[in-house]
Amino acid sequence: MSAPRLEIDLNKIYHNAHTLVERLKAKGISISGVTKAFLGMPEITSTLLQAGIHTLGDSRIENIEAMRNAAVKAPIMLIRSPMLSNVERVVRHADISLNTEMDVILKLSAAAQRMDRSHGIVLMVELGDLREGIMKEDLESVVAELLSLPNIELKGIGTNLACRSGVSPDTNNMAELSGLADSIETTFGITLDIVSGGNSANLTWALSDADPGRVNHLRLGEALLLGCEPLHRQAISGLYTDAFTLVAEVIESKTKPSQAWGTFAQSAFDLNPTIKANQGHISQTVLAIGHQDTDPAGLKPPSGVEILGASSDHLIVDSGHNMPIGSEIRFQPNYSALVRAMTSPFVAKVPYGENTPSDNTTSYAN
Secondary structure (H helix, E strand, O other), X not given: OOOXXXXXXXXXXXXXXXXXXXXXXXXXXXXXEEOHHHOOOHHHHHHHHHOOOOXXXXXXXXXXXXXHHOOOOOOEEEOOOOOHHHHHHHHHHOOEEEEOOHHHHHHHXXXXXXXXXXXXXXXXXXXXXXOOXXXXXHHHHHHHHHOOOOOXXXXXXXXXXXXXXXXXXXXXXXXXXXXXXXXXXXXXXOOOXXXXXXXXHHHHHHOOOOOOOOOOXXXXXXXXXXXXXXXXXXXXXXOEOOOEEEEEEEEEEEEEEOOOOOOOOOOOOOOOOOXXXXXXXXXXXXXXXOOOOOOHHHEEOOOOOEEEEEOOOOEEEEOOOOOOXXXXXXXXXXXXXXXXXXXXXXXXXXXXXXXXXXXXXOOEOO
């Protein structure tokens, strides 16, 4: 089998998705399965839908178009504010988009009129993380203008936390979002179908004993795929954390000094490369994968292997012993490493399983 490759266990993804659907359903919260990390790959998309997720979300219109071309009929939400240059494509292929700018919403309305379609809008509100969002004091005026537009339907409001500044979703900011939803409904005499609390970082709050209030929707990606929450990268009880395995092939394995020598300057990807303490000679192994394929800092090596460094095409490890040329080492990727590996055309993607729960529960996170 070719390398490098991502081996993708669909049974484990099914289990993670189905488990979270059921747990959050008990709290009155639905899920949009975020497909951006795997570029809308049909096998994984199908797995999420079979697991009970009814709507999908992606930040790239190209991925949404790919899913539509693969005959995905489920509702899809564009989870990044649309670019003005893409409004026609957004209206044609996405059912709902997250928005913060009236200039964009006006163009979406015009495009929807030309296509004789209705397009749903979720207004994103700034609650402290300072990525995207309408300031609270401006929200009512935006709603008033939006409600006057043809072919545009206000579906709800939402927020995003933890992605830029690390602000955690908690009882206070989720209650604030609920209060804003109540205020909009009272002021304008409307009902908001969606109050979207955020992403996988919301799960610590959502799965606690906290009252979800009006929050009835989350946009989940990392938790479904990797079984962990992004705030502290802690495993979620009962979920698989190893649905993805990145496999790389050995192209050199030699006994070498542990310290480089010569006159030092910047390395290819590190302005100030770390000079390790002298450990004598080590078994240094070079693998045919690098920064162009993944995030080396996001790879967890197997026991007994230590990652020493990487360039664009090479990953250098201390393997503990010299390895046969052509042999392979298997790594567990974090979210950053997964996204880059899925995006790289040089990494083969190998899904397996039958989109059903696995009987083997021994590798669940506890």
